[in-house]
Amino acid sequence: MGERWKSVLWGSVGLVGLLAAGPALAADRAAGTGPLVAPPxxxxxxxxxxxxxxxxxxxxxxxxxxxxxxxxxxxxxxxxxxxxxxxxxxxxxxxxxxxxxxxxxxxxxxxxxxxxxxxxxxxxxxxxxxxxxxxxxxxxxxxxxxxxxxxxxxxxxxxxxxxxxxxxxxxxxxxxxxxxxxxxxxxxxxxxxxxxxxxxxxxxxxxxxxxxxxxxxxxxxxxxxxxxxxxxAPKDQLIVEGADGRPDAKATEELRARTGVEYLILREMRLNTATLPENADNAPAVIAPKGFSCTTPAGQVAPGGYCTGADPSQVWLFTVNGQRYPDLTVPSGRNKLWRIANMSANQTFVLQLLDDKGNAQAFDVLTVDGVTAGKPDDKSGRVESVGVTSLLMMPAARAEILVRNDGARTYTAKDLVLASTPVMVTTPATPTTPATTSNLFGNPAIALAAVHIEPAQVAQAAAPRLSLQKPPVLAxxxxxxxxxxxxxxxxxxGHNHRHDGHAHGHTAMAAAPVPAQGGASANDGSTIGIGPCFTRPKVGIGLLAGERRQVTFGLASGTLALGAGIVDYKGKVNEQIAVTPFDASNGHVCSPFGASEVWELVNATNFPHNFHMHQVKFRLAKEEDLKKVGVKTGPIVDPTGAMKNVYLPEDGGTVDVWHDTLPLPPSANADGTNPGRVYIVVNFKAVEQIGSFVYHCHILGHEDAGMMAAMEVVNGTPQMKVAQR
CATH class of the missing domain: 2.60.40.420 (Cupredoxins -  blue copper proteins)
Structure with missing residues (x-):
């Protein structure tokens, strides 16, 4: 049985707990390449x-x-x-x-x-x-x-x-x-x-x-x-409470005034080039046709925003807003709200603020995947921000963090490094095999930016308590x-009808074309027709009481692929769509408009995936959700323990945190016989959700290889396809 977890900051973003055993990674703080340039x-x-x-x-x-x-x-x-x-x-x-x-x-x-x-x-x-x-x-x-x-x-x-x-x-x-x-x-x-x-x-x-x-x-x-x-407005969520637990308007205004906002867009490229980055000066480079591993100094974070492969012409470049190793400054008496996005196609980042001895500094997490996250405060009705020292960001992840220099936090050094560090997983030895250690997400230890915490000009009083606006579920x-x-x-x-082989929904509104700005030609684009809904005689597309949907991440003849099924209260898979690489013409999952469903995400491969569904937000299933569908584990089943040191379970009251992406723990066996599982709740209640879209792995190389499937939310009678048995 997998470990029991409470609903906390899960998603493509996660709060990292303990990293690999052993000494901390040293991070020598070298001068950056220049002040951070804001994106347009x-x-x-x-x-x-x-x-x-x-x-x-x-x-x-x-x-x-x-x-x-x-x-x-x-x-x-x-x-x-x-x-x-x-x-x-x-x-x-x-x-x-x-x-x-x-x-x-x-x-x-x-x-x-x-x-x-x-x-x-x-x-x-x-x-x-x-x-x-x-x-x-x-x-x-x-x-x-x-x-x-x-x-x-x-x-x-x-x-x-x-x-x-x-x-x-x-x-x-x-x-x-x-x-x-x-x-x-x-x-x-x-x-x-x-x-x-x-x-x-x-x-x-x-x-x-x-x-x-x-x-x-x-x-x-x-x-x-x-x-x-x-x-x-990003700063509208920041609230300062007075001694009575109520919002203090003046203190809130002051907090917002002393908080600057910066976008930090994380990307990476593997390059073939004859020139190292510090000497680049617009030197030519080409994107490497194949991936390569990176060599970093033992026990250290590679400085300068890059590392090299075994071949000296291989450079793995990491950038923030396109800059290699920029300078980030948090002025004295002020704060920075960093709005961070992992816009890499395939790479995971594990963010830490490190001093030169590898001590990780704390910062406050405000939002995850566009939704307020934190611990609830029943007295005030708001939520407390969560202080962490590491933040997992898989591809597509977004998070907003507050780095405070207004007296609310102290730091072991004023010169720090924003780094991405690996998560090392040790597989215990068996009678026939030695213990092995592997990098769970394949991300090297890289210095992303130089961070300077300016010293206070005068002694600073402790900053007042920070709370956040309620997340939508509570607001x-x-x-x-x-x-x-x-x-x-x-x-x-809202209504539903077929157009070129797929359903869609909309509400009546006046057309408002984009102001003309010039186009390439007058040729029309093409519609990709999709196959019929997967349905059951006498039941249709919906779920019966006690049932849940199941999506399997697996392999089909060695190709990354997805499958789907319906599981009854006793755990029997009664109907299923075989694990198959993406083909838009295949039969696919359809859910009725107005449904609230439990989905079981099964990872039958021995490496992590990153589940994403369009047009929705979803949360981890709670105990009461799982009981209704006959599940006796918690919402996360992690047979290898690979995620054990990645996510920090919530230690207090529960709060719903809604996401559009979610990491899946790997299977314990290469043949998928002991898979990782995650249970989520998805509600199809907004008219904007009616229509055709997809779910897939948001490690985009996996999606391109076949790990994607069509689905529909249907308001009306769908095109039918008899269930496979």
Missing amino acids: ICSGRDAAVPLGSDKCKRVENEPGSIALTLNGTVSTLNNVGGSNSGGKLTGGYAISTTNYNDVYHPPVMEVDAGNTIYFQLNNLMPTPAAGSPPPTNHTNLHTHGLIVAPRPLGSPEGLGDNIFVDFAPGQNPPQGAQYRINIPKVIPKAVFEPNSAENVAYPTGLNWYHPHIHGVTSPQVGGGMAGLISIG STTATPKEKAAARTTVAS
Whole structure:
């Protein structure tokens, strides 16, 4: 039986507990390469803020909405053009990549809930050479983490977050492929509490946009086709409580005033080059066609933001906002709110703030995957921030952390290193095999940035207690009675129908095309048709009492693949879809609109995966959820103990933390006979969830290899497929 865990900060982000046994990693703090350069920002929230890119426009007659042109291209990125370089910072090298708008970091899109983001996607990548395997240089767009309508190509309301579209080079509607991403102002509280009839404010926090063409997602994202989406004001969640436990408005205002905000976008590239990074100066480099391991000094963090492979021409480059080993400064008497995103296609980071002796310094975690996270305070109704010394960030992870220098924390040194450190797992010896030690996520010990905590000019008093705004599941709705009524009407009127082989849902709204900004051609994109719903005679697509869905991460003839099934209360798998590499035409999982379901995620491989589902937030199942479906373990079954030293169980009251990604512990056996398991709860309660989308491993090389499956949320009668037995 696996270990019992309580619901805490699980997801693509996790709080790291103990790392590998043995001495701490030494981190010599060398001077950085220069102050951190902010990514370009396009704000719909504040019209007074200059737009950070000439590809952005504020939308006329729609205050708060913003439009961005994305020209997908293949070009050489470099550091020419001044300190900002329009986002062209690539660690000092000139590198040819697939990217947007000839930059490594396209703009961060900042909007409030209730506004719209328009993306005009032009595929300007070259037409593939004859004989190139499809879908070379094809592309599309996904808005990761958002609960928004997946409207299909041709919808009168505009193309939504639908990945079943394909734009080949030069294959664009007039003025480009026009995506219209409507951010709801409120969503049904039933998305978080299934029996609620109220609404809650749409969650604030970090999300992102990137391509999602199966087979080439990893190289496109890795080359720079990805940017952040920020919903709401990041500092609004910070609250200072007075002695009576109530918010202190003056102290809260002061805390926010002395807290600066910075984006930290983490990426990496394995390169072939004849020049080391410190001498790069726009030296040419090419992305290595195959991965390679990294050599780092024993017991130390590799300095300078890179390490080398066995071949001296191999350089593994790690960047923050495209910079190699920048300088981060926390001024005296002030704080920094770091909004961190792992936008690497495949690489995991385990973040620590280290001194030169390897002592990890504490920081406060505020949000995980765009949702407030922390310990509940029943007296105030808010949550306490969680102080940690390590933070696990798998691909796609987002987190907001507060590094305090206002008297709330002390540090063992003023010069620190923001590092990514490995998680080492030891397999005990058996009578026939010796003990082995392996790197769970394959991430080297790398110094990412130099951090300077400026000393106080005068003695600082202890800072007041920090608490956070309630997460959506606990928050009272900010919607007006009129908005509540409108949202209820929207859910009631949402409908479902077939279009080019797949379902979608939407609400009535006036079309608002993206302002014309130029397109590649007048050719239409194509729709990727998907197969029928997997259903059962006399039962349909839903679950019976005591049943749960099961998704298996496994291998099919050596190829990464997914399978699905339905498990009854006694644990019997009654129906199933075989473990098969992704094929959109296959039968697939369908859930009825309005359902609340327990999903069992089974990892039958001997390495971790990173589960992601579009259009939803989900949480770990609680004891009462598991009892209803006959599960007698906790929500996480970790047969190898590989995750034992990775996640810190909550030691206090419980709090629901909602995610869009989740790490899965590996199987104890290579043949999958003793798999890792995670149980989650998913609620399909918002009309924006009606339609076709996917779930997959968000280690994008795994997804491209076949570890993805289509699914639908259906409001109506789906196309049928008889269950396999």
